[in-house]
Amino acid sequence: MALDLACAAAATNPPNNAVVIVANAAMPQSRELARYYADARGIPAVDICLLALPEDESMSRKDYEERLRDPLLEFLRKRKLVDQVRRNPDSIQRNETAWTTLSSSVQYLVLIHGVPLRIQDTRWTLTRVIGDQLKRINEKNAAAVDSELAMLLAGPYAIGGQIANPLFNRHGRDELKSAPGAGLIVARLDGPGAGHVRQMIDESLKAEKYGLLGRAYFDGRGISEGPYYVGDYWIREAYERFKREGFECTLDGAPATWGRSYPMEDVAVYIGWYQASVDGPFLRPDFRFRPGAVACHIHSGSAVSLRTTTDYWTGPLVARGAAATWGAVSEPFLSFMPHVDIFAARLCSARPFGDSVYMSLPALSWQVTVVGDPLFNPFRHTLEEQIRHLEQDGLPDVEWAYLREVNKMVREGRFNTALNYCREKVNATGSLVLRERLADLYARNDLYDDAGWQYEQVIEEARTVETAVRVGARWMLILRLLGDKERADKLEAIIREKWKGSEVLSWLATAQP
Template sequence: MLKPQYLFIAIVVCLLITIAEAAEQSLAAATVVLYNKAAPDSVQLARFYAHQRGIAHDHLVGFTCSTEEEISREEYDTTIANPLREIFKTRHWWTLHETPDQEESVTASSIHFVAVIKGIPLKIRPTADYPGDVPRPGPMGNRNEASVDSELTVLAFMSHQISGPTPNPYFQNFRAIGDFENATMLLVCRLDAPAAATVRRMIVDAIAAEKSGLWGRAYVDGAHNTSGGMEVGDQWLSEITGQLHKVGIPVVYDETPALFPEGYPMTDCALYYGWYAATVAGPFTQPDFRFLPGAVAVHIHSFSANTLRDPNANWVGPLVAKGAAASLGNVYEPYLQLTSHLDIFNDRLLH
């Protein structure tokens, strides 16, 4: 089921605030951690993350699945989705209702958050003639490739409709997921990076930033692109700049078509938003560049998270390898309108 193919490489529920112990316990109780038994690093990282976040052992769920980043729809169904649905049922994380045609329907869920650990496949390649799927008109209507993470968000829907977008009830909403009545859509993030040591560092840095705050500068790199509807990307970045100014965060905003150059002194970088290049470039290619601990960094591109295993390919992998604690990106082409709206993302990050 194709949705905006964003992939959260984040373990940050909320930066710039201190999370009370009671809130941490509530979040931990509503979280499951998914790992791959066939990948030793995945097992160790899952245990480390659960320990750091106070997540109960019975909320760790292991699969024996492919260690490749890209898998088939059949592999996703048989080794990840179907086994996970059975676990949600047997552990009574779902409230189930039988429909008149004797099919199961999920009416409520005690689990709201899913942490996907490095080692779980990243994306699902397109397929044809999937039983129950009806391709729809439009450029996205007949597309069914997806990130594993986005498919997990709709695990409770029990749907065979995998082509086309699915409405997100949380979009542009200020309510916490726990405030939604009978919320069943999951919020999924991924703890992944080119190296296992980087994932551990992301976990530690994010928790530290939650407790003490994230202090530093923001760098926003616009593209001044007005062709073919692309201006919306610059609108997001311009809005972000205004949001940051309002709360007193120092911002460097570049509106020229070129990216920040390699030699640009991007010091004390706590936030980075930019576009539009296919591969990491500019200051991030310098050997001595590092983000501040806990930093959030995002670059808009159709395939910014096409792989997370190469510290020099695309954007998400290189950004976290250079010290960012959180990023997001696309594993397949989402088109700009279905890309994560960074102005909304930044607004929620600040509040």
């Protein structure tokens, strides 16, 4: 933990010349977004590299090398951000750069909406003589553009297959003993439209000051053995890590993803798997993530396109307000996806989003694209500092920070202190979020009369059907377990009448012993 925090302090504010922005000169929106991000982050305009690139999400290997990779290297050399020397022409193999990096100040490349997403598979077929048989060996060289660019300064490498990521499972660049240019972090500010990207930039900065404010949801599959068990293990470990930080966390272990009626709301963190395209509560028309939300769905085609609000996962998550996410442009295989347990550990230890993903990512020159501001650090400030900022600015969202404080006290075994603190904050703010938690604490201590009064206050004052149904289902289940079916049925009738017509009401059917 001490190592994580010490390294994170240095990573929070990168030094001058550490960030280069890459935009598509052929698209006005791309140029405008590049300037917008540079202004927001205080990055000099001279560190914006404008390149004439294809406007499609897909580009050929030839276009990648001639229109993106080589001109970008030339830009870095002219800006004296890298020191490179030419290689011996006789040693240069097909698809290799002609340069060797001696030193570099660049730590981050930020690709802007308009820069192509993926490199097409242009593999060639090799014929080898093995014994008396001829075998044709295909080498997949398709890749996410940002994953390929992460190798920009690393020297010659084979483009077929994956390259081991030197940052994987590390705590910082200081641990790297490899060649200059290793450890380059590449992410993209991208999504279905320019408006989504602006929102991503704005809300990331807001969440840096005030922290992630909301609930955390983890959708596993209940796998206990076999090759896919590791995916569920990652998700459970991520769940435990965010619980340590005091978040109100929900973990689901059913094989299917959450249904459309699931009363999910106020989402600051979402990690789940395994469905081909966005579904469940995310399809409800009014669903929105909390500002700065971190959200990802593990699937082999989750980011085939980012310019969609309905297909795959990464684009639709961004369209619904997620500020930090990632996905696969093509089949990466589960073991080469970001290990979300490592990601959660690094992010919660105050590392920037880009660092956290790359430290959880085993392979480069491969299929994963990272979407969001790589400098975004939602744990930059301690919980105490977040509460102070929220109180000073008079923001009602302080209720979420208070909730984390309550949950951390409970986790530390200070139950009575947590109960008193929660009760005090409910009286001071009238927060329904805290009142719901107070009811849970009473119920946990078998104080059902007190719990019931608080639950029913929340249900009566609920501003959303999700709140009414979530809290109602919980209290109805307790009542039925206590043998008070009549009271539970009456409460259910009240909720159904008040929120008549909502698809979320079907979730009340789960409130049965």
